[in-house]
Amino acid sequence: MSILPAEWTALLYLVAAICFILALKGLSSPRGARRGNLIGSAGAALAVITVFLSVKLENIPLILAAIAVGSAVAVPIARRVHMTQMPQLVGGFNGVGGGAAALVAVLELGHNEDPWVRLAIVFTMLVGAVSFSGSAVTVAKLQELISTRPLVFPGMRWVMTATLAASVTAGGFVIATGSPLWATVLLVLSLGVGLLLVFPVGGADVPIVISLLNAFTGIAVAASGIVLGNVLLVVAGTLVGASGTILTEVMAAAMGRGVTGILFGAFRGGSKAGSTEQSTRPVRSSSPEDVAVLLGYAQRVVIVPGYGLAVAQGQHTVAELATALEARGVDVAFGIHPVAGRMPGHMNVLLAEANVPYELLKELDEVNPEFKNTDVVLVVGANDVVNPAAKTAPGSPIYGMPILEVGQANQVVFLKRSMRPGFAGIENELLYDPKTTLLFGDAKDSLAKVLGAVKAL
Amino acid sequence: MSILPAEWTALLYLVAAICFILALKGLSSPRGARRGNLIGSAGAALAVITVFLSVKLENIPLILAAIAVGSAVAVPIARRVHMTQMPQLVGGFNGVGGGAAALVAVLELGHNEDPWVRLAIVFTMLVGAVSFSGSAVTVAKLQELISTRPLVFPGMRWVMTATLAASVTAGGFVIATGSPLWATVLLVLSLGVGLLLVFPVGGADVPIVISLLNAFTGIAVAASGIVLGNVLLVVAGTLVGASGTILTEVMAAAMGRGVTGILFGAFRGGSKAGSTEQSTRPVRSSSPEDVAVLLGYAQRVVIVPGYGLAVAQGQHTVAELATALEARGVDVAFGIHPVAGRMPGHMNVLLAEANVPYELLKELDEVNPEFKNTDVVLVVGANDVVNPAAKTAPGSPIYGMPILEVGQANQVVFLKRSMRPGFAGIENELLYDPKTTLLFGDAKDSLAKVLGAVKAL
Amino acid sequence: MDAITLLTIVVLAVVVGFEVVSKVTSKLHTPLMSGANAIHGIILVGAIIVAGQADDPWVLVVALLAVVLATANMVGGFVVTDRMLEMFHTRKNASSKEAAK
Amino acid sequence: MDAITLLTIVVLAVVVGFEVVSKVTSKLHTPLMSGANAIHGIILVGAIIVAGQADDPWVLVVALLAVVLATANMVGGFVVTDRMLEMFHTRKNASSKEAAK
């Protein structure tokens, strides 16, 4: 197979890099998003073709086979996975990418004596492995293979520190000796660091961690690019690293929290995440029929979906309810909080999948002014994102997080299973407000009942 | 003088480049603007120090002397120049920069045989020289050393094309022979191109051309960086080239025109720019006293300053008038069109200089909704930016340019000298509107008279 | 390529990364995240190089594993992102489908 | 440094340039223009190198001229930009000054 001249290779890689930039740019504007993603994949394809044409390669059949296997595994999953499982999928794909980077780095160890290059190798191994094991934990948590509650044990932070120190030391030895043995030790320790990093993170925070690990993998890839002297890997990796970092910041801000708080909150015992102490204060609960009447005869209804709707996978039912109400001439809209659902922006994807028309989805700033002239707000499996404590209670963990001010509407209906608090583990005064009624039960069931009753009106 | 190791030099240059990026970033946000500019100058200083420490230089005393001379000339001008002359100043500084780039390129010709490098040299000479002579013309026009009207002669476009072709040919010879003679020819021809490019541009379009030439110089500097193998020059030049291009687009858009239209409009005879045919239709004109009464007893007044106010240098008087009205309890605001004045954003600088408080300056989108509940709009030396033709007359040269919709106010008062049209050379129906009154005379005088009358109320 | 040049490229890429996504609407957070995720699957290029130059079988096995993982990251990431955005895309007419049910 | 690397740097710098100024308010057009203008005065570095390596007097004269021009561009640009922004900066209290008149 003929070899491309070096300039051509570099040029083609540059084109691929430009594709990635355009991809990111497209992905951050509603119109260009899909095209952006296609441009990105085109760039990736170009890069892969280039490597085959430019480097003298052995084992090409085996490599092609491996690529086939990878695609054969990934594509069906990517096609079939439920939109509600998007976070674990992204986490998973991110993890394997990090793992690949770590492995590539290990194998490069043999070919490099230069200590600086070895430093890059060690860095890639460390960060890649952390991203791998960390992502594995996020998947396990989100699939509820393990508890979504923060897993902490006394002295955990010390174990963490020790492991980190140990792996750095091992890294030092790898640089000094380049021995595969030490490399293995480093890998194992790094995997440990990843586990210890993510275990203490509470369920709803996991998506932020996934975004952070996403940035990690990007950085690892950039470092491996330095090892291989491949500019494309450097640029692409850095792009993802940088944008991933920003994205993580933005998401954390939308939750009114800091990234460090999310990572080490559990250590400090700060976040009561996952607390489930039930309150016993009296509330006004009612039947699906009453709710149906409320909604069916209202002029204007805003539906506020949350984490709970995602858990209950009630998005299709809620979409049907919206259509039914519109059929009755009710003016319906959805108020979407940036972090409602299981990952930022997730609720938009879920409702899009349920064919809720784009126009009905209103962002925080759009919908907040409208609550005044809203008759009924239907809060489906959301809690923190409508909790007035974010504005009123300086002490509370969600203080400062922008919320949907549903309290301004005439009537508020909560669909939830119990009086358990939301992710943040704090009381929601709104539940005890005279204008509030609760309908207990799984979101999907309740919605189905209400839908039936509305149709029966 | 000791020589820095190459890595250190490169590193310091990189730091300087980063400073420039931060400078641009700062300059595009109101808060960070001034700090951004300071960071930029720090970066420049760092770069200059670095070059002295890193390269073995002869004639250092002479160089320092030259730098002193340059500063001694530029700083007093930069300190003293009137804010109304900002466009000339920017144009002038831009021109000398282009000239410097061209000269550097010429001198590098001796040291380089490689045809690609020579191509870069030729490119730098061409673009730099065009920027130099072009900017010279802009300054001459804005200082009214030559007519601000488009200077065109029959067959000009052919002369233009010929000169361009000739300079490209000369460039070819330079690359082939590297002879200083051909280089001189190229320089001369390029200077000619610059002149021919800017002569046909009408007065009010000149600022856009300055912005364009600004981008040109940036590109020339980037090219010279390639010649000198200096990454800092490449990065800084490219940054300015790119941002300058965008900025030019944005400005042109704010005028509802395309950049090419501005450059070659006069060739096509498209733009009637500078037309001064007076209209003879009857209008309602009135005395300073009447205007003073109108303003003095109004509840809410919006002042719309334009090009004419800048020409008349009436910004201080208008600021005083505003204060006098506010002292009478009138609610005063300024409606600023993006291209009001002599260059985009210029009016903000002028009024800032006249100590008009920031809060009173309202942008197009802010102020347009407010005209409904405005009693009197005082249009001072503005015309096109309030001309309804931009919305109503698809044929007109300003059609599509966003305007200040002063027609919605109860009363409109124009301060202008005559019935001559504005830059676009088209009638303004608003002048004949029953709700409109005109006060003829130089903006500054009229404002002074009105001010006096208001104080006398 | 010397260290500083690489550093220069890294710095510029960082700025690009920051600037490009700094103004993204929260509606697109999920697709942007999975799209960016797909991009770092480009480590596949590195994995292919290593696998193509592997001499002993163990190295080859590990390298091929890396290829599989990287491919999964890249291909899977782009596919699922497109799937998400496709739904965003067809919202309007989709709503009528829904109504038709 | 090889051509493609340079090209890579240029491309990245172009994107940075575009992105950074793409969202600037029209209020700042004038200062941004003159600030960017000052930045390309960095050609001074090139002029200094050429002048410092000039062998024959004519070259030196031309080079020194370039130094003078470049300095004017750079120093003048930064000074005038700062002067403009200073006025922007002190608007609020300035208004009171004005009122005091």
Ligand SMILES: NC(=O)c1ccc[n+]([C@@H]2O[C@H](COP(=O)([O-])OP(=O)(O)OC[C@H]3O[C@@H](n4cnc5c(N)ncnc54)[C@H](OP(=O)(O)O)[C@@H]3O)[C@@H](O)[C@H]2O)c1
């Ligand atoms: N989206 C993200 O990216 C993200 C990331 C990290 C953290 N978070 C955090 O997650 C929270 C999201 O706020 P949120 O209001 O959407 O959710 P939330 O505050 O966690 O509340 C979820 C509510 O849904 C109810 N619920 C759970 N499962 C249900 C089911 N099957 N049927 C009916 N109701 C059910 C729960 O009450 P019951 O248990 O009584 O049913 C709970 O009140 C915020 O605190 C946010 O900061 C979000």
Ligand SMILES: NC(=O)c1ccc[n+]([C@@H]2O[C@H](COP(=O)([O-])OP(=O)(O)OC[C@H]3O[C@@H](n4cnc5c(N)ncnc54)[C@H](OP(=O)(O)O)[C@@H]3O)[C@@H](O)[C@H]2O)c1
């Ligand atoms: N600002 C920019 O960057 C820029 C750049 C390029 C083009 N332009 C164009 O320039 C125009 C700017 O619009 P504009 O409304 O601000 O200005 P304009 O439309 O050009 O109108 C200026 C008005 O001021 C009057 N005037 C001139 N000198 C005067 C003086 N000394 N005293 C009193 N009045 C005086 C003129 O009428 P009399 O002659 O009767 O007095 C004229 O009606 C737009 O067409 C814009 O597209 C602006």
